[in-house]
Amino acid sequence: MSKIMPLSGFPEWLPSQRLIEQEIIGRVQRTFELYGFAPLETRAVEPLDQLLRKGETSKEVYVLRRLQADDGESGSADTGQRDELGLHFDLTVPFARFVLENAGKLQFPFRRYQIQKVWRGERPQEGRYREFYQADIDIVDRDSLPAHYEAEIPLVIGDALGGLPIPPVTIQVNNRKVLEGFYRGLGIEGTEDVLRQVDKLDKIGPAKVAELLTGQGLSAAQAERVLALAEITAPDSGFADRVTRLGVSDPLLDEGLEELVRVVDTAVAEKPGLVVADLRIARGLDYYTGTVYETLLRGYERFGSISSGGRYDNLATAGRDVFPGVGISIGITRLLGILFGRDALTASRSVPTCVLVAVNSEEERPRSVAAAAALRRNGIPAEVAPSAAKFGKQIRYAERRGIPFVWFPGERDSVKDIRSGEQVDADAATWTPPEEDLRPVVSAAV
């Protein structure tokens, strides 16, 4: 028998932390709904060959088999790997599949959010898990997707994360057309190889990246300008002039610059300080074709992006059906793992209970049960004491869990605020606690 112990990479929170996680997810969800995104969940599994369409991620996938898959049904051994199932490693690939599968039943443009766990067999480290929550929004349309949706995404994320008791965030934006157009304008072929090297800037610095680029066949002048572009960053549309001054010209570059200016201008108008154009952001070799996003948490920049995404034109495509989209994902577990690791979030109590109803004697328990029922009818979370112990012990039950009130059934009932010690007569049918005591309050730890 395996020892009972934690599994590395599969985090489990204690109830007080789960309470915080639920509050965070609930607030993010309410923001997504304020923007009109409809809820969606997809199954946890996808056919393995669908998951492996992007060869880069193959090593991360968990493959499933039924312990006794021997009953001749489809999906068993003889049909081979084609029908094997794997756990999804993100929510974008399943969403693209869902759109293709249900296109006839959906209204386009289709705005959906999706908050689910995903699994990756990566080596665990701080902020990197094998099982974790992602909270995604995407907007897809049939045939073509207006660029204004690329400007909307940062506003949603700004509201969603800005409404949480966490440090402020900065959303870094770039546009793949700017990078590809600029490289093309420089006469560089194989923009993907260049992107791959530029992605290493944070890790190895510009000198090493320049070496790699020239090693790849770029001239020193080309490499220098690739790096000059990557150095450009601005909190407003001023970045565009700086790009132009680098003297490269290409129609795709112009198109990308125009789109990126729109994203930045919209953010400056609606949420000043939220967005920064950063022309180094590339999002690796992912499926993005337009705007790309990464999000840093102030004071925790070294942990990397907590919310990333971009525009994709070719992900949900089957024959002549094309559904371009734009989306972004918040790494909920990553965010919480980082903040929990520093005790940066706190809940005012570890249970939902607002009132513990004391029990005078086991014979009188039905009376306490009835008082608790009356409180619940008014929306007040209440539980009944586990035993008719001395009141001191019953009060300690509440104290240890942070329950603020203890109710005493009597000739006249009374309720005690165990923080102040104040006790008053009360009627369970009409009493209400102060609004701020009704539910646990989640806040940044001071």
Next chain:
Amino acid sequence: MSKIMPLSGFPEWLPSQRLIEQEIIGRVQRTFELYGFAPLETRAVEPLDQLLRKGETSKEVYVLRRLQADDGESGSADTGQRDELGLHFDLTVPFARFVLENAGKLQFPFRRYQIQKVWRGERPQEGRYREFYQADIDIVDRDSLPAHYEAEIPLVIGDALGGLPIPPVTIQVNNRKVLEGFYRGLGIEGTEDVLRQVDKLDKIGPAKVAELLTGQGLSAAQAERVLALAEITAPDSGFADRVTRLGVSDPLLDEGLEELVRVVDTAVAEKPGLVVADLRIARGLDYYTGTVYETLLRGYERFGSISSGGRYDNLATAGRDVFPGVGISIGITRLLGILFGRDALTASRSVPTCVLVAVNSEEERPRSVAAAAALRRNGIPAEVAPSAAKFGKQIRYAERRGIPFVWFPGERDSVKDIRSGEQVDADAATWTPPEEDLRPVVSAAV
């Protein structure tokens, strides 16, 4: 490449159905919190040998492997099956493991709820899935657990399911001590074999069960009384006299009757009509040792129980640490699958959006974005039209999704209720919709 198609047993809802599922889960969760249950989630995976402790379920488990588990870390091939992981098939086994693992950090008695997906490799059929949601509550204590908690569970489920737009439910209760004590008092050995046959009553009827029992070595008189006990059902504690009149006496039987009377009496006092004592309910060969519960949905009895559970004394046990518990699980996906299959639930719209903000021209889009932002600041879900098409087309965008209001920015803004056609001047900073239009309303279809 595998064809894009549904996977049997892995249901996926359209957004309007997911919206209903979310509302149902949210209401169940709020009821659990009203009773002071704390939130918990456990990882989706458990070590395979933990999952197989109950040999009966081994055939249902999905086993995981990493597609490229070749990097020498623990959990790879050479450490063998001991470290293999499987997807959990219920929430009770993981919860018992969590309690043992974290006993030092939890407050006992510990009340928790847990709403998660579980996976079983069973052959799919209506109401039976390979991936489905369960909503569980459990109360565990250290060393011993007072019997009054067994009487509390049906009240919680009565409130949780009674608050949903679904047909009324009946909770059938029995007590394993009644069955085992009665059989023992009859001089029968091997009560599990008897339970297994009694469990078949619904399927094959009493005559066949009597045959099986005598075939197993029971006398005709013993079999007759086993069946007489199974026939007893009552909406109140009257069942106890009927059991006593069968003339069997045993201390365990008496203990079980006393506990069952308490469960029924509590329900009669608090929620008349909710609970029925039914002495046929056995819950198979599960780990239950006291009260057991099954729940039928009126008009859908043939689909079997939608919420089952019971008391268990030996599930969370490690050496001298014993954590007896009582719990119950609502089969959320099963319930929804049955009701969706009959179009028995409906949502007033398919998106959260309350107001679509029209766009006069693409140049004026920022004005519409600002109006939508103002509405959201007051908690009103709003989205901006996808294009500056003719207003008729923009209104149809709202109509097709059931969005009730369209907002028109102008010299003075105005808002149109597209159901009535009424249009009035309005200020986005102060306008509010009727309360019932703010969010989609989920109700029973008429």
